[in-house]
Amino acid sequence: MELSSRVIQDTMQFTFSTYFIHFIFYLNLIFDHNFACMSHYKSLINRTFNLSNKKNGNKRRLNALSNQKLSFAALCALHFKIPTKKMAFGETETQPQTQTPEVVQAKKYDQNDVDKVSHFTPTICVSDSALKFTNVLYNLTPAELYEHAVKYEKGSFITSTGALATRSGAKTGRSPRDKRVVKDATTQDDLWWGKGSPNIEMDEHTFMINRERAVDYLNCLDKIFVNDQFLNWDSENKIKVRIVSARAYHSLFMHNMCIRPTEEELENFGTPDFTIYNAGKFPCNRYTHYMTSSTSVDLHIARKEMVILGTMYAGEMKKGLFSVMHYLMPKRQILSLHSGCNMGKSGDVALFFGLSGTGKTTLSTDHNRYLIGDDEHCWSDKGVSNIEGGCYAKCIDLSREKEPDIWNAIKFGAVLENVVFDDYTRLVNYADKSVTENTRAAYPIEFIPNALIPCVGPHPKNVILLACDAFGVLPPVSKLNLAQTMYHFISGYTALVAGTEDGIKEPTATFSACFGAAFLMLHPTKYAAMLAEKMQTHGATGWLVNTGWSGGSYGSGSRIKLAYTRKIIDAIHSGSLLKTEYKKTKVFGLEIPSEVEEVPSEILDPVNTWSDKNAYNETLMKLAGLFKNNFETFTNYQIGEDNKLTEEILAAGPHC
Numbered sequence: 001m002e003l004s005s006r007v008i009q010d011t012m013q014f015t016f017s018t019y020f021i022h023f024i025f026y027l028n029l030i031f032d033h034n035f036a037c038m039s040h041y042k043s044l045i046n047r048t049f050n051l052s053n054k055k056n057g058n059k060r061r062l063n064a065l066s067n068q069k070l071s072f073a074a075l076c077a078l079h080f081k082i083p084t085k086k087m088a089f090g091e092t093e094t095q096p097q098t099q100t101p102e103v104v105q106a107k108k109y110d111q112n113d114v115d116k117v118s119h120f121t122p123t124i125c126v127s128d129s130a131l132k133f134t135n136v137l138y139n140l141t142p143a144e145l146y147e148h149a150v151k152y153e154k155g156s157f158i159t160s161t162g163a164l165a166t167r168s169g170a171k172t173g174r175s176p177r178d179k180r181v182v183k184d185a186t187t188q189d190d191l192w193w194g195k196g197s198p199n200i201e202m203d204e205h206t207f208m209i210n211r212e213r214a215v216d217y218l219n220c221l222d223k224i225f226v227n228d229q230f231l232n233w234d235s236e237n238k239i240k241v242r243i244v245s246a247r248a249y250h251s252l253f254m255h256n257m258c259i260r261p262t263e264e265e266l267e268n269f270g271t272p273d274f275t276i277y278n279a280g281k282f283p284c285n286r287y288t289h290y291m292t293s294s295t296s297v298d299l300h301i302a303r304k305e306m307v308i309l310g311t312m313y314a315g316e317m318k319k320g321l322f323s324v325m326h327y328l329m330p331k332r333q334i335l336s337l338h339s340g341c342n343m344g345k346s347g348d349v350a351l352f353f354g355l356s357g358t359g360k361t362t363l364s365t366d367h368n369r370y371l372i373g374d375d376e377h378c379w380s381d382k383g384v385s386n387i388e389g390g391c392y393a394k395c396i397d398l399s400r401e402k403e404p405d406i407w408n409a410i411k412f413g414a415v416l417e418n419v420v421f422d423d424y425t426r427l428v429n430y431a432d433k434s435v436t437e438n439t440r441a442a443y444p445i446e447f448i449p450n451a452l453i454p455c456v457g458p459h460p461k462n463v464i465l466l467a468c469d470a471f472g473v474l475p476p477v478s479k480l481n482l483a484q485t486m487y488h489f490i491s492g493y494t495a496l497v498a499g500t501e502d503g504i505k506e507p508t509a510t511f512s513a514c515f516g517a518a519f520l521m522l523h524p525t526k527y528a529a530m531l532a533e534k535m536q537t538h539g540a541t542g543w544l545v546n547t548g549w550s551g552g553s554y555g556s557g558s559r560i561k562l563a564y565t566r567k568i569i570d571a572i573h574s575g576s577l578l579k580t581e582y583k584k585t586k587v588f589g590l591e592i593p594s595e596v597e598e599v600p601s602e603i604l605d606p607v608n609t610w611s612d613k614n615a616y617n618e619t620l621m622k623l624a625g626l627f628k629n630n631f632e633t634f635t636n637y638q639i640g641e642d643n644k645l646t647e648e649i650l651a652a653g654p655h656c
């Protein structure tokens with residue numbers, strides 16, 4: 001009886017869900033029919049190009065397009081190392097197939113095969129898909145991209161301030177566990193592999209399978225977007241990047257985040273130094289070797305290519321390119337940094353290191369200083385340069401009063417990801433976390449009034465390490481010597497509270513080497529050695545700033561007021577903090593100032609803010625233990641040439 005009723009129940013559920021799926025499918029059909037209707041679409045394209053002819057800038061676009069035969073097949077052919085003659089669009093391959101399909105089949109990964117694999121290129125055989133016409137929409141303007149997004153991409157709307165609000169789909173953050181890097185002759189000795197490394201290996205053959213999957217998917221579409229842009233404002237070390245994507249959202253995001261070329265630069269763009277194939281709407285095949293989910297973000301350094309499958313989160317492109325820079329720049333003796341950067345009126349530069357959510361964007365965007373960049377920089381012999389052309393700010397609980405410059409940057413041209421807004425007024429509710437806590441705004445850097453263009457500056461004077469300590473035991477500010485700076489840089493600590501919905505949760509400590517292990521390509525000690533050398537040469541001062549909790553851990557204490565953190569940062573910039581008195585804390589050995597202008601002195605030593613002193617001591621010891629434990633993996637490495645510094649760094653951690 002019980003059993004049969006359950007069967008009925010299950011059947012009912014099945015029927016209901018089947019109907020539901022059909023219903024959704026039906027809606028989709030209506031949607032697709034209305035919106036993706038080819039004739040409608042083609043007229044739009046024609047209109048764009050006809051209009052284009054009239055203006056200079058658009059003529060350039062037409063030229064670029066006709067160069068590439070208006071077809072993605074041809075675009076890919078430029079990068080496919082086709083063994084026979086280069087195919088023009090629509091031309092079919094006449095060469096007999098030289099490789100049997102078995103050869104093409106996925107082989108089991110074998111280290112010795114790595115080189116061999118790269119020597120064969122399967123022949124592209126005749127198939128109807130080769131005749132497919134795909135329009136290449138090349139470096140469209142924000143207005144054009146808005147039109148595409150609003151018309152064809154579900155969930156895209158214009159907000160009350162003119163920003164393009166859109167959804168990134170199932171993934172609302174990066175997928176570090178799905179990042180793969182091709183291990184081959186180029187990378188096997190150079191890169192950081194194994195424990196703690198973000199570089200999960202894959203072989204070249206598997207990369208090519210995923211690449212083909214992405215390219216085939218993109219080729220199936222009626223249109224794709226292509227952005228040709230630059231990375232790095234240092235003109236001698238500029239990198240040309242091409243981003244091929246399926247969504248206007250992705251194209252606008254990269255338009256904002258990379259450096260936008262001038263007409264002339266675009267005319268002479270030539271071959272890109274690196275290309276992304278973003279087929280994020282399409283999954284990888286989970287039966288493909290090395291795949292552990294339907295998402296795969298694959299980097300092939302030697303081919304200068306990246307493939308994205310199974311995630312539409314745009315940050316993958318931004319941070320994928322950042323990884324590439326973390327490989328390319330150190331080869332040129334340039335240090336790449338996960339940091340914000342700004343400059344005072346007198347030319348004093350500060351770097352802001354910190355993990356996600358610790359305040360790089362918030363604190364580098366400072367009305368009284370020039371913004372060089374909010375997230376990714378290079379430090380060369382000449383000084384600092386921003387890698388990007390835009391900012392990517394967290395929007396959760398954003399307020400006009402506390403962060404006016406970011407608030408005002410969210411206007412026409414800005415991309416707003418995964419925010420919730422009122423259907424009618426289109427006013428964004430920044431407090432709403434129902435889609436994700438990681439709501440974001442991507443805008444060109446010139447949307448910040450005092451952005452410094454070009455985004456370059458002299459050598460840094462201050463190196464500020466940000467930690468959002470949800471345990472509430474690190475001082476709001478401490479001065480670091482070089483060894484301490486290196487110890488905390490290599491540790492890369494922060495502690496955030498995971499989810500806020502199911503009541504109070506324990507803070508969890510995160511250690512991420514160089515405040516960005518997820519993007520490192522080489523071993524962390526390589527970057528650390530470069531930072532130490534540069535700080536020493538240019539006499540920069542290190543600081544540790546806790547932007548997290550005070551008066552207790554998460555749950556009993558509260559987050560340090562942004563206004564106080566800003567005052568602390570002001571005192572670092574002005575140099576006044578160097579002049580005050582300091583005392584050394586017991587466990588971490590941190591130098592804490594006795595006073596900071598306009599900040600209540602009692603909060604400067606965290607013990608004062610805890611009512612339960614025992615709880616404070618216990619929590620402090622707990623955190624110290626976590627630091628020590630984390631640093632174990634680095635105790636066998638030498639940092640740079642300097643043995644003495646290595647020893648000092650090892651001694652610069654907490655004592656307990």
Ligand SMILES: Nc1ncnc2c1ncn2[C@@H]1O[C@H](COP(=O)(O)OP(=O)(O)OP(=O)(O)O)[C@@H](O)[C@H]1O
Pocket residue numbers: 354355356357358359360361362363374375392393394395396547548559560561562563565
């Ligand atoms: N005392 C404080 N100092 C800095 N930020 C604070 C403080 N209190 C609250 N916040 C909030 O913390 C968040 C800091 O996020 P921010 O965008 O600056 O992170 P980020 O370091 O740039 O991270 P990501 O690398 O992910 O972009 C902002 O939402 C800011 O409003």
Ligand SMILES: O=C([O-])CC(=O)C(=O)O
Pocket residue numbers: 173174315316318319355356375392
């Ligand atoms: O990469 C992202 O999505 C956001 C970011 O800046 C970071 O996590 O450092």
Ligand SMILES: [Ca+2]
Pocket residue numbers: 360361362374375392393394
């Ligand atoms: Ca940021």
Ligand SMILES: [Mn+2]
Pocket residue numbers: 338356375
């Ligand atoms: Mn970042």
